[in-house]
Amino acid sequence: MEVLKIATAGSVDDGKSTLIGRLLYDTKSLTDDKLEAIEKTSKKKGYDYLDFSLATDGLVAEREQGITIDVAHIYFSTASKSYIIADTPGHVEYTRNMVTGASTSQAAIILIDARKGVIEQTNRHFFINNLLRIKDVIVAINKMDLIDFSEEKYNSIKADFEELMSKRDYQDQKITFIPVSALKGDNVVNRSESMTWYKGQTLLEHLEELDRKDIFNVGTPRFPVQYVIRPKTEEFHDFRGFAGKVYGGELSVGDEVVVLPSMTRSKIKDIYFYDKKYKKATRRSSVTITLEDEVNVSRGDMLVKAGDLPTIDKQFTATISWMDSQKLTTGSKYVLQHGVNKVLAKVDRIHHKIQPDYSGIDAETDALGMNDIAQVSFKLNKPIFYDAFKNHRTNGSFILIDSHTNATAGVGFIN
Secondary structure, three states, X not given: OOEEEEEEEOOOOOOHHHHHHHHHHHOOOOOHHHHHHHHHHHHHOOOOOOOHHHHOOOOHHHHHHOOOOOOEEEEEEOOOOEEXXXXXXXXXXXXXXXXXXXXXXXXXXXXXXXXXXXXXXXXXXXXXXXXXXXXXXXXXEEOHHHHOOOHHHHHHHHHHHHXXXXXXXXXXXXXXXXXXXXXXXXXXXXXXXXXXXXXXOOHHHHHHHOOHHHHOOOOOOEEEEEEEEOOOOOOOOOOOEEEEEXXXXXXXXOOEEEEEOOOEEEEEEEEXXXXXXXXXXXXXXXXXXXXXXXXXXXXXOEEEEOOOOOEEEEEEEEEEEEOOOOOEEOXXXXXXXXXXXXXXXXXXXXXEEEEOOOOEEEOOOOEEOOOOEEEEEEEEEEEEEEOOOOOOOOOOEEEEEOOOOOOEEEEEEEO
């Protein structure tokens, strides 16, 4: 079954957790004990309605404060598709959590409180979705019941957001506006009887029709080798296969490929998935590939189509989202993990800090603190083979690891 991962974003009290809870409730994805707990807690709090936000806020601090702090992954399914929702925090101080949740998502939902309209946090949430090249963004204008389901107010908020869209540098995004009431259930799963002026799809209808082929950015095939398979059994004595996952495109039997970094050439002989052979390996499929020639291939190498090579270099500039309490400074050294490969990286220059609310840049910065986003140049101890993130989300991204604590200190998106 097709799986779609969605990142959510919304400011404090925009109703993000309630929206997710409503999705789970109306698709009958809540277990009986979870539903019973929600009913019991809602009654205990004196509510005359079910508090669906209780379905997602897992930490004690989240339940006590009514806010989302950590990234939670919520799973539900319909007859045609399975969904993973990355419920990310909306606070400024949890920007790193939002980047983490959105970095592997194929679509996003940005919530706006209909009473407040587009606010500074909305700018930040849209900036991050733009930075991460999320191709399908749903702008859910929530709490329509609190403004008497006003079409005029909805159109005003929509116009404000469209003005924000003019500031983006990623023009391939599809933006869909849906007026909803997460609490009442209007236009979430079921069509609203109070907003007959809205002729578009409900939130779930839109998600159901999303084609994963359309929401992945068009890229070129990259095959990082995870493991070299040598069974050494009598039946497969001479077998030598290369296991990994295909990113960005498709590979077929007969394709001429180049092995990086050796630049050795060969052709794909066979493509295996377990014990079955296939003529083609599609995007995001995990397969084992054999080559026609006895070439040297090791873990960390990459197979690419001839004539379609990535950049091979020991230096580059990237947009960094800093996640560590220890500041990033010029001259700092980290372990940079790019796919399977790990190399040593030194911060060569911090160009400028980027204000994620579209208010400009800070060129006078000499260090990055937690949740900062900036343009940074690196020098590496050996080359890596990379693409610009805008062209290839997988091969254009990396993480920085603090060698002393082994903690993920930052994530990067190569320019």
